[in-house]
Amino acid sequence: MPNLLSRSVFNLLFGSRRKGLESLPGPQPGILGTVGDFIGASPWDVCARYGREYGGITLIWMGPSPALVLNDPALIEQVLDSRRMEFEKGAISDQIRPSVPHDTLFIAKLNEDWAEKRRADPFEQPWYEDWLAAQVGPMQVSIAEAVESLIGQASIDLTPALRRMTADAFTVAAVGEKLPEPVFVDFMLLAQAADARIQAKLPLKFVSPPKGFEAARARFYGYFAERARAARQARNPSAVDLLSRMLREMPQLDDLALAHILGALYFGGVFSTSTTLVGAFHQLQKHAAAEERLAAEAATLAEARLTLERLRGAHWIEAIAYESMRLLPAVRIFTRTPVADAKLAGVTLPAGSLIMISNQHLHRDPSYWRDADTFDPSRWLDGGVxxxxxxxxxxxxxxxxxxACVGGAFAVAVLQTALATIAARVKVHVDSTEPFEEGFFFGVVLPKGVTGKLVPRVASRPTSLVESA
Structure with missing residues (x-):
């Protein structure tokens, strides 16, 4: 907590701004406001602590500017749903704009063309479910091949390994092939450039892109544009990848628009999905009975061709996916800003103020969840979902x-396909079951130092993989 002198200076300089906000609980601000709480700490941990200490709404100060941290489901519902038009995404749209094309849904503003872009998104189309069902087999093959390539390695850093595996699964679903290594390198450079802007302490105009950024961006989106041109010239009516389906169902889209849609998938899901996988296997290492049950269900699935219907009937795999997203969600902070002065929780919040919405506290709220800090997939059985x-x-x-993320259902399908495919073939042995260090990258939690190895369960490829290849 700031000392008495620091608090006095803040009140002297900015005390008038506190009028009208006195009803809200929160830490006492010093000369720099309450930003000191976030120095050296993960923002999601700070927001969760505020939820425990101050309840559903916490007033903080970003220097002289008021901000709110929300841990109350009813207030969060207002900001993200019933009153959503009063609140836009925070600075993230501007921060990632050089890496993510301006014409994609990812950074569209609610009060501009977001609704139009959402309606036009391929994941919102009536044929989406049919497309998703067709991806389970190809993604299973891609993931199984990645597993085979990792077997025998003495120590694997799971975060980059599962990130690469996830990127390949995404690409197989998007264009019917794995992502070439140079294109993956370009993708990571674009993500690093955006991350530098997200984490910058300076105004964005002073944050320069890394060397080779423009060329990497041209190559990354150019890869998808070239796939679109090739697919348009050699139409394959039996192809099931997203690009081929969009060419059939959405012929009005040109090659550049297709490239931007496909490229944006990676920024929206590769980091979050792979991070969730790392968290799942880290927890399973600590809970042997849950891991054994996963292996048994995965082995049963491997006895026949894996389909979306069979995957959705695998309730333990579903439970592990949900419990991993509950206990260790990849995205733990959502930000919004009022487009005009907005009344919320009985006070008027100035336009442009920061609102931080935390899910970590609510995902682990002991008044709501039984044994809230324990990894217990069984909570999702018998009506839990x-x-x-x-x-x-x-x-x-x-x-x-x-x-909410338009690709959520796709991410869950990738996650469950990966859990089923990996667990049927190997046991993921994690070197340490201590809590891993959590960094931050591109708005997503970044597990650090989670190493291990893949121990084979079977000596040959199961029937499902052969039949779906």
Whole structure:
């Protein structure tokens, strides 16, 4: 807490700004406000602590500017759903704009063309479910091949390994092939450039892109544009990848628009999906009975061709996916800003103020969840998924309301396909079960130092992989 002198200076300089906000609880601000709470600490941990200490709403100060941290489901519902038009995404749209094209849904503003872009997104189309069902087999093959390439390595850093595996699964679903290594390198450079802007302490105009950024961006989106041109010239009516489906169902899109849609998939899901996988296997190492049950269900699935219908009937795999997203959500902070002065929780928040929405506290709220800090997939059985669906008050790893991640269902399908495919072939042995260090990259939690090895369960490829190849 700031000392008495620091608090006095803040009140002297900015005390008038506190009028009208006195009803809100929160830490006492010093000369720099309350930003000191976030120095050297993960922002999601700070926001969760505020939830425990101050309840559902906490007033903080970013220097002289008031900001709110929300841990109350009803207030979060207002900001993200019923009153969403009053609140836009925070600075993230401007921060990632050089890496993510301006014409994509990812950074569109609610009060501009977001609704139009959402309606036009391929994941919002009536044929989406049919497309998703067709991806399970190809993604299973891609993931199984990645597993085979990792077997025998003495020590694997799981975060980059599963990130690369996830990127390949995404690419197989997007264009029907794995992502070439140079294109993956370009993708990572674009992500690093955006991350530097997200984490910058200076105005964005002073943050320069890394060397080779423009060329990498041209190559990355050029890869998808070239795939679009090739697919348009040699139409394959039986191809099931997203690009081929969009060419059939959305012929009005030109090659550049297709490239931007496909490229944006990676920024929206590769980091979050792979991070969730790392967290899942880290927890499973500590809970042998849960891991053994996963292996048994995965082995049963491997006895026949894996389909979306069979995958959705694998309730333990679903439970592990949901519990991993509850306990260790990849995205733990969502930001919004009022487009005009907005009344919220009985006070008027100035336009442009920061609102931080935390899910970590609510995902682990002991008044709501039994043994809230324990990895217990069984909580999702016997009606648990229906009781706490994605996007509900105490469970929103993809956000809440109409602007929740449009790719959420796809990410869950990738996650469950990966869990089933990996567990059928290997046991993921994690070197340490101590809590891993959590960094931050591109708005997503970044597990650090989670190493291990893949121990084979079977000596040959299962029937499902052969049949789906």
């Amino acid at each position: 229906a009781r706490d669906p994605l996007g509900s008050g105490h469970f929103f790893p993809f956000g809440r309301g109409p602007r």
